[in-house]
Amino acid sequence: MPPKPLSVIHQGLAERLLSIHGDIKDDDGLAALSRVAIALYDERTDILKTFIHSSEGISPLDHSSATLANLPTLKHLAETGERRVINDLEAVAATGQEHAARLVSFGYRASFTLPIRSKDWFFGFLFLNSMEKDFFTPQVVHRLRPYAELIAQVVMRELDLVRMMQSAVRIIRQVSTVRDEETGAHLARMARYARLIAIKLADRHQLSDEFIEYLFQFTPLHDVGKISVPDNILFKPGKLDPHEYEIMKGHVGRGLEIIDLMADDFGMQSMAYFSVLRNVIAYHHEALDGSGYPHGLRGREIPLEARIAAVADVFDALTSDRPYKKAWSNQAAIDLLVDQSGTKFDPDCVAALIQCEAEIAEIQSRFEETVFD
Numbered sequence: 001m002p003p004k005p006l007s008v009i010h011q012g013l014a015e016r017l018l019s020i021h022g023d024i025k026d027d028d029g030l031a032a033l034s035r036v037a038i039a040l041y042d043e044r045t046d047i048l049k050t051f052i053h054s055s056e057g058i059s060p061l062d063h064s065s066a067t068l069a070n071l072p073t074l075k076h077l078a079e080t081g082e083r084r085v086i087n088d089l090e091a092v093a094a095t096g097q098e099h100a101a102r103l104v105s106f107g108y109r110a111s112f113t114l115p116i117r118s119k120d121w122f123f124g125f126l127f128l129n130s131m132e133k134d135f136f137t138p139q140v141v142h143r144l145r146p147y148a149e150l151i152a153q154v155v156m157r158e159l160d161l162v163r164m165m166q167s168a169v170r171i172i173r174q175v176s177t178v179r180d181e182e183t184g185a186h187l188a189r190m191a192r193y194a195r196l197i198a199i200k201l202a203d204r205h206q207l208s209d210e211f212i213e214y215l216f217q218f219t220p221l222h223d224v225g226k227i228s229v230p231d232n233i234l235f236k237p238g239k240l241d242p243h244e245y246e247i248m249k250g251h252v253g254r255g256l257e258i259i260d261l262m263a264d265d266f267g268m269q270s271m272a273y274f275s276v277l278r279n280v281i282a283y284h285h286e287a288l289d290g291s292g293y294p295h296g297l298r299g300r301e302i303p304l305e306a307r308i309a310a311v312a313d314v315f316d317a318l319t320s321d322r323p324y325k326k327a328w329s330n331q332a333a334i335d336l337l338v339d340q341s342g343t344k345f346d347p348d349c350v351a352a353l354i355q356c357e358a359e360i361a362e363i364q365s366r367f368e369e370t371v372f373d
Contacts, residue, residue: 012158012210012214012271012272012273013038013051013052013154013155013158013210013272014052014053014054014208014210016154017036017038017052017053017054017151017154018054020036020054020147020150020151020154021033021036021054023147024036024144024147027143029139029140029143030140030143030144032130032131032132032135033128033129033130033135033144034055034056034107034108034129034130034131035053035054035055035056035059035108035127035128035129035130036053036054036055036126036127036128036129036151037050037051037052037053037054037055037059037061037126037127037129038051038052038053038116038124038125038126038127038151038155039051039124039125039127040123040124040159040213041068041078041122041123041124041125043122044188044366045366046067046068046069047065047066047067047068048065048066048067048068048071048074048124048125049064049065049209049213050062050063050064050065050209051124051209051210051213052208052209052210053209056131057106057107058106060102060103060105060106060108061099061102061103062202062208062209063199063202063209063212064099066099074113074125077113077115077125078115078122078125081115081117082115083112083113083114083115083141084111084112084113085110085111085112085113085136085141086100086110086111086112086113086136087110087133087134087135087136088109088110088133088134089103089104089108089109089110089111089133090104090109090133103129107131108129108130108131109130109131109132109133109135110129110130110132110133110134110135110136111127111128111129111130111136112127112128112129112136112141112144113125113126113127113128114126114128114148114152116152116155116156118156123152123155123156123159124155126148126151126152126155128144128148158271158272161266161268161271162214162217162218162271164266164268165221165259165262165263165266165268165271166217166220166221168262168266169220169221169224169258169262185320185367185368186316186317186320187219187220188220188367189316189320189363189364189367190219190220190222190309190312190313190316191216191217191219191220191312192216192363192367193311193312193315193316193353193356193360193363194215194216194219194308194309194312195212195215195216196352196353196356196359196360197308197311197312197349197352197353197356198211198212198215198216198308199212200352200353200355200356201304201308201348201349201352204348205304210272210273211273211276211305214272214273214276214277215273215276215280215305215308215309218273218276218277218280218305219280219308219309219312219313221255221259221277221280221281222255222280222281222284222309222313223251223255223281223313224255224258224259224281225250225251225252225253225254225255225256225257225258225281226251226255228250228251228254229247229248229250229251230247233247233248234248237325249285249293249294252281252282252285252293252294253294255281255282256278256281256282259277259278259281260278276303276305279303279305279306280305280306280309282294282306283295283297283302283303283306284306284309284310284313285310286301286302286306286310287343287344287345288302288307288342288343288344288345288346289343289344291343291344292344302346304346307345307346307349308346308349310345310346310349311337311345311346311349311350311353312353314333314336314337314345315333315334315337315353318332318333318336319333319364330357330360330361330364334353334354337350337353337354338350338354
């Protein structure tokens with residue numbers, strides 16, 4: 001059946017953050033806390049990226065990312081677990097610090113930054129901002145501590161669920177006697193292509209950073225059901241016959257069964273954007289003209305996350321060596337996507353990927369031969 005429409009504004013963790021922020025502002029003396037935001041860290045690329053926020057008015061830093069190595073102060077906090085108070089953002093902005101200048105341009109005057117850590121694992125940062133200079137006094141910082149710990153625990157719990165599911169799928173692939181054609185490098189690249197596309201489409205489709213992050217985390221699970229496809233079909237160099245094709249198409253349903261069983265066993269049904277994961281698995285083989293499978297959906301009947309995953313998946317599959325084919329050039333793969341844009345693939349998704357030539361080359365260089373984990 002066609003998927004239910006997905007609203008991408010203030011779901012999951014973002015919704016909970018809004019609620020906690022409201023509780024903080026109701027606390028006497030803390031009403032001037034104007035912004036609460038989380039940035040996540042990608043250890044494999046050293047990238048710090050915006051994730052969720054609760055802000056008064058427009059968020060100053062949506063869809064932003066930076067290399068942690070280029071942010072020495074934050075890198076120090078990540079390594080030591082120390083916290084940072086800046087009670088005069090204007091003074092910092094005057095030194096040329098880009099993010100501080102952006103915050104000041106939106107009216108913020110003070111900040112309190114806390115690394116989010118669990119044992120040896122660094123998740124990212126919690127940023128608290130006020131439009132009042134000198135707001136973060138020692139007394140205010142002390143009173144904010146339990147709220148900060150609560151927010152950190154909520155974020156870590158949610159991300160731990162995602163990692164648990166990814167680890168379980170990885171183990172399934174490793175122990176299965178039926179080998180998967182999709183290498184770890186393919187999954188790592190595909191996830192990042194999907195993120196590039198989603199960021200380009202964010203303004204048009206009102207995609208939050210939270211949605212984009214979960215899409216990034218979930219796209220590597222798109223074809224988990226292929227572990228049920230026999231090798232003689234999965235690796236067949238020629239065209240599949242009708243019977244073989246029907247068996248291949250069955251991996252979609254099997255993938256949903258696997259994910260749903262895992263969700264039941266681990267209590268993941270409440271995980272933010274679980275519907276995005278199911279939609280990616282269920283619909284990324286659909287085509288705009290209705291020729292895809294398993295439901296023959298058309299156009300916008302196919303969820304956006306599945307349309308994004310389809311373009312990311314096909315592009316990387318075409319540009320990768322497989323046991324039964326040599327890698328295509330990037331240009332040849334793009335030419336095919338453009339040729340089938342509007343029939344098989346979403347034109348906006350194809351156009352978005354084409355705009356990311358430099359980023360694609362960097363991803364291909366970094367993840368040439370890695371294992372996705």
